[in-house]
Amino acid sequence: MHSQHRQFNINSTVRLFNAAGLSFFTLNLFHIAVLLFWLILYLKKVMTLKVKFYANNTNFVSGITLKELAAPEENNMALHACKNPEAVLSNRKSLAEFLDVSLDDFICTQQTHSANFRRVDRHRKGRGAYTVETAISDTDGLYTFDPGIVLCSFAADCAPVIIHDKTTGLIGVIHSGWQGTVKEITLKFLKHIISIEQCNPTDLEIQIGASISQQQFEVDQDVYLKFETLGYANEFMYFNSATNKYHIDNQATVKKQCELAGIPSSQILVDSTCTFLNSDGFSYRQDRKCGRHLIFAINKNTQ
Numbered sequence: 001m002h003s004q005h006r007q008f009n010i011n012s013t014v015r016l017f018n019a020a021g022l023s024f025f026t027l028n029l030f031h032i033a034v035l036l037f038w039l040i041l042y043l044k045k046v047m048t049l050k051v052k053f054y055a056n057n058t059n060f061v062s063g064i065t066l067k068e069l070a071a072p073e074e075n076n077m078a079l080h081a082c083k084n085p086e087a088v089l090s091n092r093k094s095l096a097e098f099l100d101v102s103l104d105d106f107i108c109t110q111q112t113h114s115a116n117f118r119r120v121d122r123h124r125k126g127r128g129a130y131t132v133e134t135a136i137s138d139t140d141g142l143y144t145f146d147p148g149i150v151l152c153s154f155a156a157d158c159a160p161v162i163i164h165d166k167t168t169g170l171i172g173v174i175h176s177g178w179q180g181t182v183k184e185i186t187l188k189f190l191k192h193i194i195s196i197e198q199c200n201p202t203d204l205e206i207q208i209g210a211s212i213s214q215q216q217f218e219v220d221q222d223v224y225l226k227f228e229t230l231g232y233a234n235e236f237m238y239f240n241s242a243t244n245k246y247h248i249d250n251q252a253t254v255k256k257q258c259e260l261a262g263i264p265s266s267q268i269l270v271d272s273t274c275t276f277l278n279s280d281g282f283s284y285r286q287d288r289k290c291g292r293h294l295i296f297a298i299n300k301n302t303q
Contacts, residue, residue, distance in 0.1 A: 049094045050075060050280065054162060054207045054271070060171065062162045062297040064209050064271075065095060066280040076282070076291025078154045079132045080110070089130065095294065101150055103129050108152045109139040111175045115183035117141025117192070125149060140180055141189050143172030143197075144299070153295040156282035157217075157275050159254050160209035160295040161186055163193070167203040171297045176254050178219070182226045186254050190261035201262035206269065208258075209295055212285060213274035214238075214249035221246065232256055 050066035068075040072087035077095070082088045089103075096103040107120055108128025116139050120127075128135025136142070142151045143163065151173045153160050158177035163170070170193060176186055193199045214236070224246040227233040233256070236249040251270055258268050275281030275293075282290045 049091070049098055051095070051098065052210075052271075052280075054209070054269070055164065055205075059169075059301040060164050060166075060297075060299060061099065062164070062171075062207060063295075064160065065091075065294045065296075067282050067291070067293075068280075074282075074291055077294035078292035079128075080154075081156075081290070081292055092129070092294075095296075096150075099150070099296070099298065101148070101298065105129075105148060106150045106152055107136070107142060107144075108154075109136040109142060109175075111140050111154060112138050113175075113177050113179035113183075114138060114140050115180060115185040115188055117143065117172075117174070117185065117189050119197075120144050120146075120149070120151075122146045122149060128152070140176070140185055141172065141174040143170055143189075143193060145170050147299045147301050149298070151297045154292040155209070155211065155275075155295060156284040156290050156292050157212035158284075159211040159250050160293070161189075161254060161258075162207040162209065162295065162297050163190070164205045164207075164297070165193075165199050165203050166205060168197070168199060169299050169301050170197060170199060171299045173295055173297050175295075176250070178217075178223060178227075178248065178250055181250055181253050181257070182230065184230070184257060187257035187261055190258060190263065194261065202264060202267075204263050205267050206258050206263055208251050208254055208268065208270045210271045210273035210275055210278070210281060210293070211251055212276045212283065213272070214247050214252070216274060216276040216285065217250060218243065218245040218247050224248070227253065232260070 050068040051063050053063040055062045065077050072090050076082055077091055079085055079088050093103055104126045106129040107124050118139050120142055153173040153175045161174035163172035174186055233253045236252040238247050255268050276283040276286055282293055
C-alpha cells in the first residue's frame with residue numbers, strides 16, 4: 001500500500017505539470033539547476049576561505065586564516081583594521097561555518113602589544129565577535145578550560161602562539177609582536193598556567209604560527225637593545241653593516257621563552273612561513289593598511 005500511495009502521488013504530480021505545459025523531466029532539471037546554483041555558491045564561499053590547520057582532531061582544533069585576494073577584503077578577519085566591517089563579519093561567519101561552530105562562540109580581545117592575559121569561560125562567549133567595542137580590553141593572551149569556545153588572536157607579522165594541554169584540556173592563544181616578546185608575555189603566560197593552573201610542562205604542546213622572518217624583520221638599535229636586555233636573545237640577532245640595521249628572529253626568541261618555562265623543545269613547533277614574503281600573508285611591514293590573520297584554538301572535548 002505504501003508504494004502504491006507514492007506511485008499515485010508521482011503520477012498526480014506529472015499530470016499537474018503536463019497540464020501546465022511542463023514535463024516531469026523539466027521539473028527535475030529545474031531542481032537540479034537550483035541545487036547546482038546553491039552548490040556553486042557554497043563552493044565559491046569555501047574556496048575563498050583559506051585556512052591552515054595546525055591541529056585538527058576530535059578534541060582540539062587550531063589554525064590560522066590566510067590572505068585570499070578573491071575573498072571580501074582579501075579574507076581580512078580584523079574589525080579594528082578594516083575598510084568594511086560587514087565584509088569582515090562575513091568572513092568571520094564563513095570561518096565559523098567552516099569550523100562547525102557559531103560566531104557567538106568566538107572570544108576576541110583588544111590587543112595592545114602588552115604582556116596581559118586573561119582566563120575566560122563560556123560566559124565570555126561572543127566578546128568582540130561582532131564589534132570591537134565588546135572585545136576584552138587591553139589583552140594579548142587568552143586561555144580557557146571550557147570546551148566549545150573559539151579563542152581568537154589577530155596578527156600581521158607578529159608571532160602568534162597556540163597552547164594546548166593534552167591532559168587538562170587547557171587551550172590558549174598569545175599575540176607576541178616584538179613588544180610583547182620584549183615584555184615576555186609568552187614566558188609569563190606559561191609560568192602562570194604551570195604554577196597557578198597546575199599544568200605539567202611535559203603535557204603542553206606549543207605552536208608558534210606564521211610571522212615575519214628574521215631576514216625581513218629589520219630594526220634600529222633601540223629595538224635591538226631591548227632584545228639584548230633579555231639576556232638570551234643575542235643568538236637570534238645579527239647586524240647588517242650594508243643597511244646599518246639589526247635583524248631579529250622573533251619566533252626563535254619566543255621559542256626560547258617557551259623552553260625557559262620548561263617546555264621540552266620537541267613539543268614546540270614553529271611555522272616558518274614568512275608573512276612578508278608569502279602571498280598568503282598579511283604584513284604590516286609591507287602595508288600599514290593590511291588586514292589581519294585570525295589565529296584560533298578550540299577545545300572540542302565535551303567530556
